[in-house]
Amino acid sequence: MTHVTGTRALAGLFSAALLITGAQASEPVDADYQAFLSALGDAPWINANADHPSANEAYRPIPPLASFPADTAKRDLGFALFHDASLSRDGTVGCNTCHMGMMGGIDGLSIARGIDGELGQRNTPTIFNAAFNFRQFWDGRAFNLDAQSIEPIVNPVEMGHDLSQVLASLQADPSYQAMFAEAYPDGVTAANLGNALSQHTKDMTRTDSPFNAYLNDERTLSEQALRGKDRFNALGCVSCHNGINLGGNSYQPVASNFNTSLQYALQGEEGLYARSGREQDRLVFKVPQLHNVGMTAPYYHDGSVPTLQDAIRRMGAQEVGRTLSDEDVNDISAFLASLSSEFFSGSMHSMMSDHELEDAVRNQMPDRMGGGMMEGENHQQHMQQMMQGGMHQEHMQHMQQMMRATPDSAADSDASTHQHAH
Ligand code: HEC
Ligand code: HEC
Numbered sequence: 001m002t003h004v005t006g007t008r009a010l011a012g013l014f015s016a017a018l019l020i021t022g023a024q025a026s027e028p029v030d031a032d033y034q035a036f037l038s039a040l041g042d043a044p045w046i047n048a049n050a051d052h053p054s055a056n057e058a059y060r061p062i063p064p065l066a067s068f069p070a071d072t073a074k075r076d077l078g079f080a081l082f083h084d085a086s087l088s089r090d091g092t093v094g095c096n097t098c099h100m101g102m103m104g105g106i107d108g109l110s111i112a113r114g115i116d117g118e119l120g121q122r123n124t125p126t127i128f129n130a131a132f133n134f135r136q137f138w139d140g141r142a143f144n145l146d147a148q149s150i151e152p153i154v155n156p157v158e159m160g161h162d163l164s165q166v167l168a169s170l171q172a173d174p175s176y177q178a179m180f181a182e183a184y185p186d187g188v189t190a191a192n193l194g195n196a197l198s199q200h201t202k203d204m205t206r207t208d209s210p211f212n213a214y215l216n217d218e219r220t221l222s223e224q225a226l227r228g229k230d231r232f233n234a235l236g237c238v239s240c241h242n243g244i245n246l247g248g249n250s251y252q253p254v255a256s257n258f259n260t261s262l263q264y265a266l267q268g269e270e271g272l273y274a275r276s277g278r279e280q281d282r283l284v285f286k287v288p289q290l291h292n293v294g295m296t297a298p299y300y301h302d303g304s305v306p307t308l309q310d311a312i313r314r315m316g317a318q319e320v321g322r323t324l325s326d327e328d329v330n331d332i333s334a335f336l337a338s339l340s341s342e343f344f345s346g347s348m349h350s351m352m353s354d355h356e357l358e359d360a361v362r363n364q365m366p367d368r369m370g371g372g373m374m375e376g377e378n379h380q381q382h383m384q385q386m387m388q389g390g391m392h393q394e395h396m397q398h399m400q401q402m403m404r405a406t407p408d409s410a411a412d413s414d415a416s417t418h419q420h421a422h
Contacts, residue, residue, distance in 0.1 A: 033276065039143040041134045044068060045202070048132065048244060054215060058233065058242045061215035062129065062207045062291075070199065073183040078200030080179065081193070087166055088115050088159035095152065095197070099127045104295030104344055105204060110303030114158040121157070121269075123303030128341070129291040131202040133248035138301035140251055140286030141275035145198030150190060163190055206341035209291065214338070221338050228335025231328050236320045245289035246339065254301075255283040256318055267302060294337040295344050308333050 040046060045068065052060045081087065085094040093115050098107045105126035107113075112120035122138055130136065136148035152158040153166060170176045171188045184192040213219045221229070232238055241247040251272060255261040264271075264283055272281035285301060299305040305314060312332050316324035324332075 041144050045131045058238050061212045065205045074199045077179045077183050078196040082200040089161045098124045106296050110298045115160045118157040122301050126296050127201050128204050132245040139272045145201050146194040149194040149197035208342045210338040224334040225338045228331035240287045247287040248289035251284050253284050291339050294340045
């Protein structure tokens, strides 16, 4: 007993000494970063279903959205804000410009485009089921959705606005003023703006995927998808992509070889290092969630991977040190397709062949260099071209039907004509 305690005390002293030397060697950690280190998303969400029978296995299902009590005043305000382009400097870009409901919560571009057609830094991740991520953004630099929601508004290449001006114009708008007052006792503030937007993102939770139903013992999957799941586990993909979101719960380095390190260095990409300033965080990213991943091509933080098959093959090489067989790639791809919400079963991406998707992504490649054919064009035009170029007529018609049929997407298509969705 005493021996064990003694050893522990020694070990404690030793790590304290290490901590002190570490603290001296690197930049002092600011209070903001301390808070960041100890915060982990929104507890009711990231701990959801913790008592499910499968909670101690690799995966657990997402509980129904109804089990997260929503304040309807906040949620409705969040919906209005999310679809309101006047939150951007020139009134052209809303959250839904990049996170389109009917596209699986993304824009289909390799790198996002904000106001003035400006090229952003990274690929747009989906907002569907993002509420279950322990941190937000590819590099996990925002500790929850409230903190995340303000960033795009002030990001110079996304919505490019000034926060105090945004708050002033919300305050000056009688309708917003009333909605804020109903939802929050202290009315229009930056914290309430972030909180309301995060309520909308939380509302973008989808639980109707075949895999979620399988985890709830409500149905089985195809033989190929089950084979893919076994390979996903056996190859070790599950060591990073696990839990309620098959990812979204840890940080991992992405540049395990010279080529990827070089590629990212050339892009000026630093990963979490840009937030933490700690050398060990260079090119470290949050493991992305995999729900609806079949809908969200192109892939990776830089949108450099056109198809799901490519993403799986590259993961094999990059993260588990294997050259995957075509059979494994196809089986894992069938497994990952079972993570798509049935809500998207008629959506654009599920109707485009890999070949069409690849063309759509390749066509954007000159973007990276800052010149190229997309320069100066506005985002909506670009989307239309992409849809027309990559899709057949009947796809277009189907898309239009879908846009009318689903409430969220209907609002998306309205957004350019509506300033305020209320
Ligand atoms: C110009 C396109 C664009 C606009 C406008 C935009 N986003 Fe994003 N969104 C992105 C990109 C790109 C990222 C990833 C950025 C990064 O990781 O550095 C992102 C990340 C996110 C994430 C994190 C998801 C995850 O898995 O980490 C959420 C949530 C989100 N955005 C919500 C919003 C909200 C709310 C708004 C409006 C206030 C908004 N976005 C406006 C492109 C956009
Ligand atoms: C060591 C942790 C780790 C392992 C193991 C791992 N991944 Fe990943 N995975 C990541 C990270 C980190 C990313 C983000 C990469 C990036 O953005 O550059 C990612 C991205 C992905 C993506 C693209 C997601 C998107 O939205 O762009 C897919 C698909 C994927 N992984 C599947 C797999 C498969 C299949 C395996 C097994 C062969 C696997 N992963 C093994 C950490 C891991």
